[in-house]
Structures are given as C-alpha cells and as structure tokens.
Amino acid sequence: MPTLGIDLGGTFARAAVVDGKGEILASAKVAVQDRKPQGVVETIAQAAEEAVKQSGVKVDGCGVGAAGQIHKDTGVISVAPNLGWRDVPLAAMLTKRLGFDVKVVNDLSAAAWGELHAGAGRGAQDILVVFVGSGVGSAIIADGRLVQGGGGVAGELGHIKVVPGGRLCGCGEHGCLEAYAGGHNLIAQTKELLASGGSPVLEQLTNGDPYTITPVTLETAAEAGDAKAREIHARAAQFLAVAVANYVTVLNPSRLVLGGGVLTHCPGIKRLVLDGVQQWASRVSREGLLIADAELGDDSGIIGAALLVK
Amino acid sequence: MPTLGIDLGGTFARAAVVDGKGEILASAKVAVQDRKPQGVVETIAQAAEEAVKQSGVKVDGCGVGAAGQIHKDTGVISVAPNLGWRDVPLAAMLTKRLGFDVKVVNDLSAAAWGELHAGAGRGAQDILVVFVGSGVGSAIIADGRLVQGGGGVAGELGHIKVVPGGRLCGCGEHGCLEAYAGGHNLIAQTKELLASGGSPVLEQLTNGDPYTITPVTLETAAEAGDAKAREIHARAAQFLAVAVANYVTVLNPSRLVLGGGVLTHCPGIKRLVLDGVQQWASRVSREGLLIADAELGDDSGIIGAALLVK
Structure with missing residues (x-):
C-alpha cells in the first residue's frame, strides 16, 4: 500500500502519496502560518488529507522529514531551529491526529533514504x-x-x-x-x-x-x-x-x-x-x-x- | 558452544577458546615462520588445536582478526602488509583445514567488537x-x-x-x-x-x-x-x-x-x-x-x- 511522505520546512509543509517504488502519486503543499506545534500538526494534516484525496488511494503510514535534531526512537524533535521548537513529540501528536503510524526523521536522512531507494543510490x-x-x-x-x-x-x-x-x-x-x-x-x-x-x-x-x-x-x-x-x-x-x-x-x-x-x-x-x-x-x-x-x-x-x- | 578466536600478526598467531561471555578459557601462541599462506594456515591450525586441547571443550566456529584490508563477505585478504600478502582467500583455506566455519575480519574491527561485547563498550x-x-x-x-x-x-x-x-x-x-x-x-x-x-x-x-x-x-x-x-x-x-x-x-x-x-x-x-x-x-x-x-x-x-x- 502507498504511504505518505511529509517534508516539513519552516515555511511550508509538503505532503505526497508515494508508492512502493518511490513514485509520487499526488502531492499538496500548505503554508505554515501558526508555528506552534499544534498549528503545524494541523497544517501537515491538511496537506496530507489533500494529497490522499487527490491520489484516490488509501495509505497506511506516514514518514516526516524535518530540519533539526530528532530522537530516532521516539520521533521527538529536540531542536528545530527554523520552527523555534524544543522537545516537541511530533510523531506522537501526528499519529494521534492522522490515525496511523508516523515516523519522524531528520530531513537529510530522509533525503538520503530517498536517493538510496529511488535515486542516485539505487x-x-x-x-x-x-x-x-x-x-x-x-x-x-x-x-x-x-x-x-x-x-x-x-x-x-x-x-x-x-x-x-x-x-x-x-x-x-x-x-x-x-x-x-x-x-x-x-x-x-x-x-x-x-x-x-x-x-x-x-x-x-x-x-x-x-x-x-x-x-x-x-x-x-x-x-x-x-x-x-x-x-x-x-x-x-x-x-x-x-x-x-x-x-x-x-x-x-x-x-x-x-x-x-x-x-x-x-x-x-x-x-x-x-x-x-x-x-x-x-x-x-x-x-x-x-x-x-x-x-x-x-x-x-x-x-x-x-x-x-x- | 565456545568458539575460537585468532589474532594473526606478522610474527605470531595467537588462538584462544572463548565462551559466549567473552571469557578466554585457554589460549596458545605459535610463531609465524613460513609467511606463505599455506604455512600461515598451518601455524594458525597448530595454535588453534593446542588451545582447544588445553580448554578441554568443543568449539564450533572460528573468527580471525588480521591486520590488513579484508573483503568482508568472502574473507579474502586483499592486502596484508606485515605478511606481504595480496588476495589470499584465508577464510576458505582455514575452513578447509579446520573443518568448520571461519570468518576473517580486520584486527581493529575485531578489537572493537571485543570491546563492544566484553569490554569498554558493553x-x-x-x-x-x-x-x-x-x-x-x-x-x-x-x-x-x-x-x-x-x-x-x-x-x-x-x-x-x-x-x-x-x-x-x-x-x-x-x-x-x-x-x-x-x-x-x-x-x-x-x-x-x-x-x-x-x-x-x-x-x-x-x-x-x-x-x-x-x-x-x-x-x-x-x-x-x-x-x-x-x-x-x-x-x-x-x-x-x-x-x-x-x-x-x-x-x-x-x-x-x-x-x-x-x-x-x-x-x-x-x-x-x-x-x-x-x-x-x-x-x-x-x-x-x-x-x-x-x-x-x-x-x-x-x-x-x-x-x-x-
């Protein structure tokens, strides 16, 4: 089943529905206006729901790449300079909001993983x-x-x-x-x-x-x-x-x-x-x-x- | 079951029977005189047999740490400067001689693994x-x-x-x-x-x-x-x-x-x-x-x- 990928920046949250081969089936982008954690969770959810709607498929999991230092096991963002965050349990908050498993990793780790499986690292x-x-x-x-x-x-x-x-x-x-x-x-x-x-x-x-x-x-x-x-x-x-x-x-x-x-x-x-x-x-x-x-x-x-x- | 560890240097081959907790049960050391691959295999085998005999237990596997560049999957030593070797399939040669599986790794990797499981890295x-x-x-x-x-x-x-x-x-x-x-x-x-x-x-x-x-x-x-x-x-x-x-x-x-x-x-x-x-x-x-x-x-x-x- 396809999954959701989220690219969380300081100004936009982008969401894409991606198939197992790394092809983007649909994507959506929503501006981050409220930078407080709960506001960003809503922004991500909007982008995610829009992307899923456009794709016309079901998804069963969501990965988030975010700039900052992220605790690998818990998905807690220790520091995200561009959002001014410290110790935000983003994975748990998004899991609750979206209703399925969410994994949060550093944006460069996500990019490397993408290049490994669907890009220059294949x-x-x-x-x-x-x-x-x-x-x-x-x-x-x-x-x-x-x-x-x-x-x-x-x-x-x-x-x-x-x-x-x-x-x-x-x-x-x-x-x-x-x-x-x-x-x-x-x-x-x-x-x-x-x-x-x-x-x-x-x-x-x-x-x-x-x-x-x-x-x-x-x-x-x-x-x-x-x-x-x-x-x-x-x-x-x-x-x-x-x-x-x-x-x-x-x-x-x-x-x-x-x-x-x-x-x-x-x-x-x-x-x-x-x-x-x-x-x-x-x-x-x-x-x-x-x-x-x-x-x-x-x-x-x-x-x-x-x-x-x- | 305990296993054999070999430390292969340019002057000596040391063998030890080691239990699952990293305790040395017995060890033996034989001087490397003939540096040709077949000679070194014999030297290792002598040290190994002596260590096993002294320990009075059975072993089921052997790991070798050797200075040099070693191909991780095949156990072929590409270059071992202190033995003057190039492209020696040590793992295969020793497996044949000892009659059980042999894994060959770089000596520092072996040392790190030892420290991880039985030393400062526990x-x-x-x-x-x-x-x-x-x-x-x-x-x-x-x-x-x-x-x-x-x-x-x-x-x-x-x-x-x-x-x-x-x-x-x-x-x-x-x-x-x-x-x-x-x-x-x-x-x-x-x-x-x-x-x-x-x-x-x-x-x-x-x-x-x-x-x-x-x-x-x-x-x-x-x-x-x-x-x-x-x-x-x-x-x-x-x-x-x-x-x-x-x-x-x-x-x-x-x-x-x-x-x-x-x-x-x-x-x-x-x-x-x-x-x-x-x-x-x-x-x-x-x-x-x-x-x-x-x-x-x-x-x-x-x-x-x-x-x-x-």
Whole structure:
C-alpha cells in the first residue's frame, strides 16, 4: 500500500502519496502560518488529507522529514531551529491526529533514504550523501541501514571543525566547515569582501549592491581572476574536498551522492571537490567508489520519508 | 558452544577458546615462520588445536582478526602488509583445514567488537573505537552492527588527510593523520629532531642514541620544556583531537573507546585529545557521549574475533 511522505520546512509543509517504488502519486503543499506545534500538526494534516484525496488511494503510514535534531526512537524533535521548537513529540501528536503510524526523521536522512531507494543510490548498500546548500549536511547508509547515531544526530558534516577557533558558525561554535563552505556563509564572506572595498570585480558584478550576491556571484568573481574572491572560493572548495575525502576514507562507501544548491549551481566548486576526493581519499577507499549526482532534487526528502515507513 | 578466536600478526598467531561471555578459557601462541599462506594456515591450525586441547571443550566456529584490508563477505585478504600478502582467500583455506566455519575480519574491527561485547563498550549500541599505537586505527559500531564499508576497509582513521600534501605516510600517500600522530611516526619525527641537533633536552634524554627513542621520550622532552619537541607533540595531539572530535560529530556515538600504546603510555597526548574532543566535537554530538578506556588490552582482538562468529 502507498504511504505518505511529509517534508516539513519552516515555511511550508509538503505532503505526497508515494508508492512502493518511490513514485509520487499526488502531492499538496500548505503554508505554515501558526508555528506552534499544534498549528503545524494541523497544517501537515491538511496537506496530507489533500494529497490522499487527490491520489484516490488509501495509505497506511506516514514518514516526516524535518530540519533539526530528532530522537530516532521516539520521533521527538529536540531542536528545530527554523520552527523555534524544543522537545516537541511530533510523531506522537501526528499519529494521534492522522490515525496511523508516523515516523519522524531528520530531513537529510530522509533525503538520503530517498536517493538510496529511488535515486542516485539505487543498487548500493553503503552510501554517503553530501548536500551543500545553505548549510552543509550529510547522511550515511551502512549495509543498507541508516546510521543515526546514539542521539540521532549523526551526519552533521557541516559542524566538523576545519579551523579550530576559526570563523563563527550559525551553530554558535567556531571553525565549522559550514562557516566556510555553506551557501549562507559563502554569501556572508562575499558580502564582507564587497564591503571591504577589496574587490573591484565584485563591485562591478553587483553594482555595489550586496543583496544581489549568491554563491554564484562569488564563483563568477573568482573565475574572473579576482584574487580575494578566489581565496574564499578555493578555501571553501578545499575544506569541502578534504572533509568529503576524509569521510570516504573512514566510511568506505561504495557510492558517494552529491547534491544541494551550491554544488548544483557552482560547477567550479563541484569540480574542485571532485578532484580533491580523488586526490585525498585513501587509495583503498577510492577503489570501487562511484560518485553520482543526487537525482531527486527537492523530492528526495519527501520520497525518502514515505519509504522509511516501510 | 565456545568458539575460537585468532589474532594473526606478522610474527605470531595467537588462538584462544572463548565462551559466549567473552571469557578466554585457554589460549596458545605459535610463531609465524613460513609467511606463505599455506604455512600461515598451518601455524594458525597448530595454535588453534593446542588451545582447544588445553580448554578441554568443543568449539564450533572460528573468527580471525588480521591486520590488513579484508573483503568482508568472502574473507579474502586483499592486502596484508606485515605478511606481504595480496588476495589470499584465508577464510576458505582455514575452513578447509579446520573443518568448520571461519570468518576473517580486520584486527581493529575485531578489537572493537571485543570491546563492544566484553569490554569498554558493553551496553552501548553506537560506539567508536580509536586506537593510537604504532599506527592510528578505528572501528565503528552503529546500532550494534559493525560498519565495514562497501569494500570492507571502513575505519581507516590513520589515513585521513590532515595536511594535504604534507608528510609522507607509510601508505605511500602524503599528509595522513598517522604520518604525524602514529607511534611509528612520532618516533621518526623525534629521531629527525635529535639528528638535527635542535634539541638539547632530547640529546640528554637519549645520550644521543636514536635507538632509545619511543613516543614516551618525545612526551618527556616536550614536558621538560623543549620547544621543538613540544611542537611535534602538540601538533600530533591536536591533529588526533580534531580528527576524533570530527568523527564524533559525524557519527554521534554514545560511547568513545580509546586504546593503543601511545594513548596508554603518553598521558600528555591523551589529555590533550580528551580536552580537544570536549572542545571541538559539536555540542549536540557530545550530549550523552561517554568516553572510556579500552579494557581488554591485547586480548580485545582475539575475544572480538571469537564473538564475531556468533
């Protein structure tokens, strides 16, 4: 029987009815207006009911992918920064509201699960998924099973330390990979460079307007030969590459799936990361390693959440 | 029924009869003289038969922990540097010789399994074991299962890159953690320092004889205030600490087990590593993390190998 997948973000709840092969049969999206737990449960229920109605089929289970730290056994969300939640028993609340079993997992774990079963990971049992978007995240599948960690927060690649005591990260700690290479921080660093007046190329590209800056702006400036833009760009790419290479060395995945906005829209960074993995992952861990682009785009999480219920 | 555990090194094969609780009932050790596969199989069989005879019990299965890269499903040893082997089907050869099922795994995986079930990991399901001895190695248990990787070589923490393009490592690559922080390389760096004439303290400690140097010599010189010895010592400790902290961040183990000669005999390095993990592992990954010393010493591998057969 098909199942429901939910992608819970800070602004929308998306619901999809997904069949056993990972095909979306119908979907619906409802804006999150009331961010209090009970309000969000209602929003999810609306989206879910709409999707089920459109699909014309019955469903028997629901998986939710949500940004944040989630206790793997209970489905309690310990911290969800974009909703301002702490310790919300979302799985229990939704189970009560929807009338069937609900499983809640981290959004990246859901996305990795989707890519594993219906996307770029198909056929592999040991897979590492790395997403570089606004933040840097990852998920690990070992021998076909999701590695969640004792507290359910495994995969936080964005928060490994690359410069002990370095740049302040959004998490409140210093020197995290994400503080150098996450999209949000690439923009911040590029804005700092523009404000410093040290980059004529950037001045020209943006007409002096910091609000036009995206990671692509940085890459364009770097590739146009701007020394300081190139420094930020190269440093981000090298930190990412060494981190991913080291991750491959210790986990020895048979497949590495790369996705996320920065890697999708900044081919220069992606090329440096790919070259770096070839150069810096240990020889034995690279043997038999296949590198693939994420295939499901924004649907990976919703498909994965639905498939995780099985 | 008890099982056999084998610890296969470059100089000895040790065999032990181990009960279901991880207690050693009897053991035997035979020197490896003929390093050719058939010779080693005979040596193992002698040690195994002796251990079984001494124990006075019957056994029904055998696990082997061996240094090297081992294909997890077939028990073929792809590379065993200390025996000079490539592609040796050890599991099949031993099964034929001993007459019952034989499983072959990496020695560190075996040691981690031993610590999990009969040592410092008891009661935990998500455990990271890090050994710093001559080399730097690790093993990962996720949700009670050994993470082996697609090619069976997961856990090679010693070969993550800490200085891309840096010191040459024994593996033939540059800038590996082990090249800075493994015991063998701590000795090599200390010898280089002595030979350079740049360390009066080291000169005095060794009477100018490089053959007396161990990692403890380096720590003694560093703690006596020798600037250059302290540099090597602090760098090794920091690289280890950041590596272990980052590993904790991405895997979120509930228990971290530390062992191996360098961590056991150099309390200064160990203290810096422990401080670094507290400082650099992400806050959420540290919540609920228990750090423990390996308990089984040299027996962890043999006990783990025996228990892995079950």
